[in-house]
Amino acid sequence: MTERVRKAGAIWNGDLKSGGGMISTESKAMYEQPYNFSTRFEDAPGTNPEELLAAAHAACFSMAFASTLKQKGFTPKQIETNAECTIESQDDGWQITKMWLHTRGQIPGIDDGKFQELAKEAARGCPVSKLLGQGLKIELKADLIT
Secondary structure, eight states, X not given: OOOOOOOEEEXXXXXXXXXXXXXXXXXXXXXXXXXXXXXXXSOXXXXXXXXXXXXXXXXXXXXXXXXXXXXXXOOOSEEEEEEEEEEEEETTEEEEEEEEEEEEEEOTXXXXXXXXXXXXXXXXXXXXXXXXXXXXXXXXXXXXXX
C-alpha cells in the first residue's frame, strides 16, 4: 500500500465577522492567500474553503475520468471539469449542501452513451467524490465535445 500525505494550513485572527486569515499549502502552490467572512459568505474578492473544495473536486474528477477512459480503451484529448460547491445557512448554522460537477471531454472514437457511462463510473471512483459523497449530494453533467 502506498500512502501520500499532503499538507495545508490556515491561520485565523479575530472573530468571525471582523477577523481574517491566511491559507497556505505545503507545496507553496497557494501561499498565504487571505480569506475572511466577506470572501466566504459574501462576494468579496479572495478565496474560501468552498472554492478550494470545488477546485480539488474538479481536479480529482478530471484525473479519475482520464484514468477510467484509458482503462476502457479511450485516449482523452481534453477533459475540462468545473465544480460548484454550495454552502447554505441552516437552522443550526452553515452547511455545505451540494457539489455540482460539469465535465466536458474531447474523446476521439467514443459515442455519447459510452461517454456518459464512463463519466458516472469515474464519479464513483474519484477519491474526492468518494469522500464528499458520504454526506453530500453530488450532481454530474457530462458533455461530449465532438
